[in-house]
Amino acid sequence: MVFQGSSVAISHTGKVRANNQDSGYAGANLFVVADGMGGHAGGDVASHLAISRLESLDHPFGSPPEAERALADAIADAAVELIDTVHVKPELAGMGTTVSALVMVDDYAVIAHIGDSRIYLYRDDALTQITTDHTFVQRLVDSGRITPEEARYHPRRSVLMRVLGDMDADPELDTFIMPTQPGDRWLLCSDGLCGVVDDAHTAKAMGLGMAPGRTADNLLKQALDAGAPDNVTIVIVDVGGQHPLFSGTPTIVGSASNPIGIDVPAARPGRPSWLHPNRQAANEPSHFEPAAEFLEELIEEDRRRARGRRIGWAVGVVLVLVLLAAAIFGGYQWTQTRFYVGADEDSVVIFRGIQQNIGPIALSQPHEDTGIELDSLSEFARTTVESTISAESLDDARRIVDSIAATGEVIP
Structure with missing residues (x-):
C-alpha cells in the first residue's frame, strides 16, 4: 500500500x-x-x-x-x-x-x-x-x-x-x-x-x-x-x-x-x-x-598518533610534577628566611621558618636556644611566647629575646 x-x-x-x-x-x-x-x-x-x-x-x-x-x-x-x-x-x-x-x-x-x-x-x-x-x-x-x-x-x-x-x-x-x-x-x-x-x-x-x-x-x-x-x-x-x-x-x-x-x-x-x-x-x-598498503599506512599513522598522545600526557604529567616540586621547594626555601620567637618545653627559643605546618611536615625548626627559662617570665609574657612572636629577621628576633631577658616581659 x-x-x-x-x-x-x-x-x-x-x-x-x-x-x-x-x-x-x-x-x-x-x-x-x-x-x-x-x-x-x-x-x-x-x-x-x-x-x-x-x-x-x-x-x-x-x-x-x-x-x-x-x-x-x-x-x-x-x-x-x-x-x-x-x-x-x-x-x-x-x-x-x-x-x-x-x-x-x-x-x-x-x-x-x-x-x-x-x-x-x-x-x-x-x-x-x-x-x-x-x-x-x-x-x-x-x-x-x-x-x-x-x-x-x-x-x-x-x-x-x-x-x-x-x-x-x-x-x-x-x-x-x-x-x-x-x-x-x-x-x-x-x-x-x-x-x-x-x-x-x-x-x-x-x-x-x-x-x-x-x-x-x-x-x-x-x-x-x-x-x-x-x-x-x-x-x-x-x-x-x-x-x-x-x-x-x-x-x-x-x-x-x-x-x-x-x-x-x-x-x-x-x-x-x-x-x-x-x-x-x-x-x-x-x-x-583503500589499497592494503594505504590502509596499513593509516593504521600505523593512528598508532603513531596514539603513541604521541600517550607521550604528550606523560610529558605533561612530568612537567606538572616538576613545576609542583619546584613550587614546593621554592616555598620551603622562602620559609627558611623567616624567624619567630617561641618556646620549647621550658625555655625561650628562636625558630627558623614559619609557625604553620603542612600535615606532618614541620615548616620550622629551633635555631637558637636563648637559655631564658619560661618560669622566669610573667604569666602574660609566658603565654605570649608560647603563642609565638613573629620577627622580621634574625636580628629582630634577637632584639625581642634581649628585651625579654632584660625585663622579663614582652615589649612590643
Whole structure:
C-alpha cells in the first residue's frame, strides 16, 4: 500500500563547498540521501545517477523482502552504471557516492546503506542511529581503539571503507528490515549534518513536534551556524502524524535535481543479480577499500598518533610534577628566611621558618636556644611566647629575646 505519512527533502551547498555533490529524494514510498565524491563533476554525477536508478522503486511493494531485493539490485545496477559512465567519460574516474535508502512497505521500513551518510530513527523521545558508518574511524571505534567522541574529530574521519563507486560492480551493502509505527520520525542525512551537529542537538530538534519542513530547516540552520564545511542534505519522514500527507509529486534536491549533462550508456544486458550464486563479481573485492598498503599506512599513522598522545600526557604529567616540586621547594626555601620567637618545653627559643605546618611536615625548626627559662617570665609574657612572636629577621628576633631577658616581659 502507499505509505501514509509526510516527508521533506532539502539540500544546501554549505559555507565552504563551491558546488553541491549531494542528492536527496523524498517520494511516495522511497526516500534516499546520496553524498557524491570524486572531484568537481564526479561527485555530482555519481549521486545523480544513484538517485535516478533508485527512482523506479518509488511504488508499493508486495512485501518487505521483495523491496529489500529490489533495493539491493537497483544499487548494484547503479554501480554498473557508474562504471559504464567512466568508460564514456574517463575524466570522471574515481567518482563514487554514498547511498542511504529507505522504502516504506506496510508497517516496515526497508533499509539499504553504503558509506557514511546516516539513517536515524526518532521514537519515544529517543534518537537512535540505525546505520553504521563504513569508515576507517568507525573500524577504530568498533575495535575499541578510539571513542565515538574522538572519532568525530579524527583527521581521517572522511576515509570511506565502502562506497558505491566505479571500481566495484558488486558493492557490499547493509540491507535490513525494521518494523515501524505511527509517530516514528525517520531522518536520512549526509555527513554535512551529522558531522557537525551532534546527536543531542539533532534529537532536540526532532522532538519539537514541528512539521518535517520546519524541522529540516531547523537542522540546516544548526549546520550552517556550525560552519557547514560540507554539503548538507536532509530527508525527514514522519509515519502517520498530524502533518499533511504526501502530495503525489516526489521532491528531488541537490545534484539529482539538475540535468546531468552526460550521455549515460544503458545498463549492460544480462548482468547477473548480485544475489545470484554465480554472479560475475563473486571473486572480486566485495567493497571499495583503500589499497592494503594505504590502509596499513593509516593504521600505523593512528598508532603513531596514539603513541604521541600517550607521550604528550606523560610529558605533561612530568612537567606538572616538576613545576609542583619546584613550587614546593621554592616555598620551603622562602620559609627558611623567616624567624619567630617561641618556646620549647621550658625555655625561650628562636625558630627558623614559619609557625604553620603542612600535615606532618614541620615548616620550622629551633635555631637558637636563648637559655631564658619560661618560669622566669610573667604569666602574660609566658603565654605570649608560647603563642609565638613573629620577627622580621634574625636580628629582630634577637632584639625581642634581649628585651625579654632584660625585663622579663614582652615589649612590643
